[in-house]
Amino acid sequence: MVMKHLLSIAGTDPSGGAGAQADLKTFCAHGCYGMNVITAVVAQNTQGVIDYMDITPDLIAEQLEAVFEDIAVDAVKIGMVSVPETIRVIGEKLKQYKPPIIVVDPVMVATSGHRLLAPESEQVLKTVLVPLADVLTPNIPEAEVLAGKKIYDFSDMEAACRAIAAMGAKAVLVKGGHRVSDATDILFDGNGFHYFKGQHIESMSTHGTGCSLSSAIASNLANGMELETAVGKAKAFVFEGIKHAEPIGKGHGPIHHFYEMYKKAGLL
Numbered sequence: 320m321v322m323k324h325l326l327s328i329a330g331t332d333p334s335g336g337a338g339a340q341a342d343l344k345t346f347c348a349h350g351c352y353g354m355n356v357i358t359a360v361v362a363q364n365t366q367g368v369i370d371y372m373d374i375t376p377d378l379i380a381e382q383l384e385a386v387f388e389d390i391a392v393d394a395v396k397i398g399m400v401s402v403p404e405t406i407r408v409i410g411e412k413l414k415q416y417k418p419p420i421i422v423v424d425p426v427m428v429a430t431s432g433h434r435l436l437a438p439e440s441e442q443v444l445k446t447v448l449v450p451l452a453d454v455l456t457p458n459i460p461e462a463e464v465l466a467g468k469k470i471y472d473f474s475d476m477e478a479a480c481r482a483i484a485a486m487g488a489k490a491v492l493v494k495g496g497h498r499v500s501d502a503t504d505i506l507f508d509g510n511g512f513h514y515f516k517g518q519h520i521e522s523m524s525t526h527g528t529g530c531s532l533s534s535a536i537a538s539n540l541a542n543g544m545e546l547e548t549a550v551g552k553a554k555a556f557v558f559e560g561i562k563h564a565e566p567i568g569k570g571h572g573p574i575h576h577f578y579e580m581y582k583k584a585g586l587l
């Protein structure tokens with residue numbers, strides 16, 4: 320199989336659990352060639368976000384041009400986009416270069432509670448990035464903001480999927496990691512719903528689960544899987560990644576990103 324080229328457009332995590340670093344590890348675990356365009360440099364670790372600085376729109380444009388002018392990109396995953404100017408420049412460049420697959424994880428607030436998306440960016444994200452998404456992967460609080468409605472149960476998750484799809488996303492996966500009874504994710508593919516049932520694991524190793532899931536979906540789609548299979552396998556990757564995680568750091572540690580690689584090598 321020819322190695323696919325995956326690009327993450329995201330903020331950083333120097334402690335290696337979320338953001339650009341989690342994306343790159345996930346691409347690698349799926350046998351893909353990973354690349355990074357950085358939107359913000361974030362000082363964070365397993366305990367929380369300390370500070371961050373946004374990269375200027377000009378430098379984001381130049382990073383995107385550097386990649387797209389040189390290398391054929393098979394799929395893009397978008398994570399932390401922070402401010403409206405960042406969202407606009409990403410939107411312009413993606414319309415110019417038209418990568419075949421775009422997965423958008425609409426990151427708003429880190430697990431630690433720090434905002435990673437400015438409040439004034441919410442509307443811009445809806446109008447610029449949602450319509451570009453082949454798959455959009457909000458967690459429950461993000462889906463509530465995008466759909467403008469509280470989510471209490473599966474039927475609310477389904478309604479949010481439909482409302483967000485009506486904004487232009489081709490498919491929407493509302494993730495259930497924030498549910499307490501289970502961790503069921505619901506996918507709307509534009510026609511119908513698919514439930515990805517999952518047990519909720521009591522674990523401290525859940526930093527970057529959303530980043531890893533969206534990067535795994537992008538990798539699986541680039542590797543030629545159908546949407547439902549791509550999402551199911553990505554969910555299993557994160558589930559096993561939580562289960563096999565070693566405790567790292569004093570707070571919410573990362574998942575085990577090499578699960579897929581170890582499994583292929585027959586080591587798990």
Ligand SMILES: Nc1ncnc2c1ncn2[C@@H]1O[C@H](COP(=O)(O)OP(=O)(O)OP(=O)(O)O)[C@@H](O)[C@H]1O
Nearest residue numbers: 458494495496497502518519520527528529530532
């Ligand atoms: N404790 C858990 N047990 C089992 N699955 C989980 C758990 N936490 C998250 N997941 C799964 O991980 C994936 C990411 O979901 P989640 O709702 O945590 O996204 P997120 O909040 O965007 O992640 P992040 O922590 O990166 O912000 C989903 O498939 C979800 O079901």
Ligand SMILES: Cc1ncc(COP(=O)(O)O)c(N)n1
Nearest residue numbers: 330331337338429430526527
């Ligand atoms: C750069 C960046 N992107 C995304 C997240 C969300 O991950 P989490 O909610 O697990 O902290 C993060 N912490 N940092």
